[in-house]
Amino acid sequence: MLRVVNRVLLGLAGLVLLCVGGAVLAAGAGWPVPSWWPWDGPDDVLLSKAARDRWRDEGWWWPVVIAVLAVVVLLALWWLIAQFRRARLAEVLVDSGDGEGALLRGRALEGVLESEAESLEGVARAHVMLTGRRSAPEARVNLLLEPFASPGDALTRLTEEAVGHARDSAGLGVLPAEVRLRAAKHGAQRVS
Template sequence: MSKSAATKALSRSYAGERALTFLVGLLALLGGALALVVGAGWLGEFRGRRPLLDPIAVGWLGGHATPARIAAIVLGVLLLVLGLRWALRSLRPEPRPDLDLDTTEGAELVVTAGAISGAIQADAEQLDGVSRARVRAVGSRTSPALRITLFLHEGTDLKGVWEDLDLRVLTRARESLGVDVLPAAVRLELDTSQAKRVR
């Protein structure tokens, strides 16, 4: 399981949100730094004492009031639409892909994401040292991926669990689903649900 495969399985659809957040934060940082530099008088004492809104810009806006208002309204509506789209995209549930194993008309065969997760979870729970597992199918119909969380008994051989998971569980899943590549992000945790009480 390569690093890129794990990244694909771990990442949701946050690339756009992260890029936009980064750009907004970068612009805010640059604006604040510029205000600090100008206010401190590092670009000249005259510029540091000037009003926040440049008198030339205020005069131009006063002379072109109608186009300036239209541009401000259009910009405001555009920012509102982009903000709503961003919020809705961030709040939507993550898709769980079903796989089309056979697309022949009249003999279609679809395996649901729940069935994929359940089968792989059952296989993973049979591994030595694994007390329970949680599996989630993510991605899309054309490029599915897995998120696997294994809860291990104390003292379990991690290397052995990792090799068994790759050779037995994931290989069998790829062969059963008929895919060459099935990225998986694996999280290993010590199972504390059955911890003994200290008296």
């Protein structure tokens, strides 16, 4: 959804900027422009001195300008924050065999995956987030490994045990998982 909104907003912004820029370029070059266009020649200015002075004495002018600019800044900040937020899957569609299906809370499946991943040998901590569509979920797993753990063994056991059990219990054909491994920091060991 966010991807579609981004494309639509960027497309509209680009179209507006292209049209306004082209019209200003045409007026600046002295080419004919429509009669309703506010600038009609290369020596014309954006706001004349009379237009700038006309609004200065109005009591409502500056509060409206500040409010509009504040709304634009808030919308831009909201959009920026939305870029970094990942859409967490709220529910997973489980095939119940009756043609209807059942809904499983995404947080519940994440919790089970986390607890099973943390029970694996060599895993200190795990964090799981489900993304994708409810009929085709994807897992993003962050594992913090103990200093003695083998990353290959931990990854193999995670995919075969934790992710495999979640896939089978939810009745999914596949459950793609993106796994990020980090090693836990530990102090130096003394040799005697």
